[in-house]
Amino acid sequence: MQIKILHGAKTDLFIPAGYTPLTKLENTAILEKVYPLLTNSLVLVTHTSNTSSINNLGELSTQKFNKKSIADPNFSPAGTYAKTALSNHGIWGDLQDKIKLGVNVRTVLSYVENPKSRSRYCLQNRYYFQQ
Known part of the structure; x- marks a missing residue:
């Protein structure tokens, strides 16, 4: 999903299963807000x-x-x-x-x-x- 978002897919919510996809998105201007929802x-x-x-x-x-x-x-x-x-x-x-x-x-x-x-x-x- 992270790759689709990077290529322009529209989404209101993204909950990745790890930090790597989130980190790659954080390095762009795509994310509006990051909120830690779950811990493990x-x-x-x-x-x-x-x-x-x-x-x-x-x-x-x-x-x-x-x-x-x-x-x-x-x-x-x-x-x-x-x-x-x-x-x-x-x-x-x-x-x-x-x-x-x-x-x-x-x-x-x-x-x-x-x-x-x-x-x-x-x-x-x-x-x-x-x-």
Whole structure:
């Protein structure tokens, strides 16, 4: 949608799923006002049969957590957030070849819901209305 707006599409409201489309529009004179409507947080999800616990993201690089999945950072803001979090904890380099990527969060969640799946943990985001 951001590209369509840049090319002249008329819209009264634009709610992007991440900062990148908004940033590209902010650098033009197209936007009248920007108001943060939602905030989000990154959560770790696991299958209900899993009894393991985790205290920090760094533990994801251990053998205890050998089946991981995130939404593809090239296609999904949630994947970008997950990659950034793992990078900030210094473990993206170790994990990137061991993570199963899904097209979006729903796909990744389906990997976790299936007990026979290769993935047991996924990082996804939750949105909250900003007060």
